[in-house]
Amino acid sequence: MAAPLYGVIGFPVKHSLSPAMFAAAFWEYNMNATYEKFEVAPDALGDFLADARRRPISGLSVTIPHKTAVMDYLDSVDTHASVIGAVNTVVNKKGKLKGYNTDWTGAQRAIEDVMELKDKDVLVLGAGGAAAAIIYACGNAGARVTILNRTLDKAQELAERFGGGIKVGLLSDILQYRANLLIHTTSIGMGPDAERSLVPVEFFRKGLIVFDIVYTPLENRLVREARRAGCRVIPGYKMLLYQGEKQFELWFKKKPRTDKMEEALLRELVALDR
Ligand SMILES: NC(=O)c1ccc[n+]([C@@H]2O[C@H](COP(=O)([O-])OP(=O)(O)OC[C@H]3O[C@@H](n4cnc5c(N)ncnc54)[C@H](OP(=O)(O)O)[C@@H]3O)[C@@H](O)[C@H]2O)c1
Incomplete structure (x- = not known):
């Protein structure tokens, strides 16, 4: 056979x-x-x-x-x-x-290896396909989610799709926000773009957990700067x-x-x- x-x-x-x-x-x-x-x-x-x-x-x-x-x-x-x-x-x-x-369960499991999501503040950068699964995972586990995106309309559409309670904002305003967990879901920082990061180093602080879902390369600029600032990092892979x-x-x-x-x-x- x-x-x-x-x-x-x-x-x-x-x-x-x-x-x-x-x-x-x-x-x-x-x-x-x-x-x-x-x-x-x-x-x-x-x-x-x-x-x-x-x-x-x-x-x-x-x-x-x-x-x-x-x-x-x-x-x-x-x-x-x-x-x-x-x-x-x-x-x-x-x-x-x-x-x-299984993207949403995969993301939830990756995060829950490191922290509990219930009642935590999660900042999601990006509002594309991967973000949708991740936001669903975080909401499902009882986290408070804010989506920051370059295009505000797309963040709004995504927040509406998952019902009330999700806040939205512009990526360029990131320094106005604080969170327990930062999740980066855009394609910036991938491959030849590894030395580009959408997160200003001032955003990183000890105690913040950072999950960059980009996994090629294993360590890009965002991850390196987060680690240097004392953040715990969840590898994208x-x-x-x-x-x-x-x-x-x-x-x-x-x-x-x-x-x-x-x-x-x-x-x-x-x-x-x-
Ligand atoms: N670890 C994993 O298992 C896993 C799973 C799935 C995907 N990924 C990775 O996740 C990344 C995104 O995938 P996706 O399917 O969600 O892509 P997508 O649907 O095309 O969404 C891309 C997102 O990136 C934003 N973006 C693109 N260029 C930007 C720029 N120059 N400045 C600011 N924001 C920008 C877009 O913002 P606008 O709305 O403003 O265009 C959008 O929010 C890819 O790198 C992919 O490889 C990883």
């Missing part, structure tokens, strides 16, 4: 680190399963998913730019994913495709790790060896940093 097939869909997808994480997880359990990268252009998404039902592809990770569009082609979507407005995981059960979001852990649980109904997935992920990230 052919090995059950899993994979990640995105466009582009060649830089995805998920295959390394899942190869390590499958190896630990000596599992007869494979995980591939599928580069799927936006106009080919519907056909790809129709084919995935039949082949079958047993489970998919979904990445940019398909996280919202994929919802139109599924048989059902779990409640959390539908409130967030994005699916990053698909489970194929006898030809029926169900969508889930932890969100990727824990969303993958939850995907494994959804597909196989058991927990993976997350420590082995983390080793594999860090090996890839260290190699990318060189």
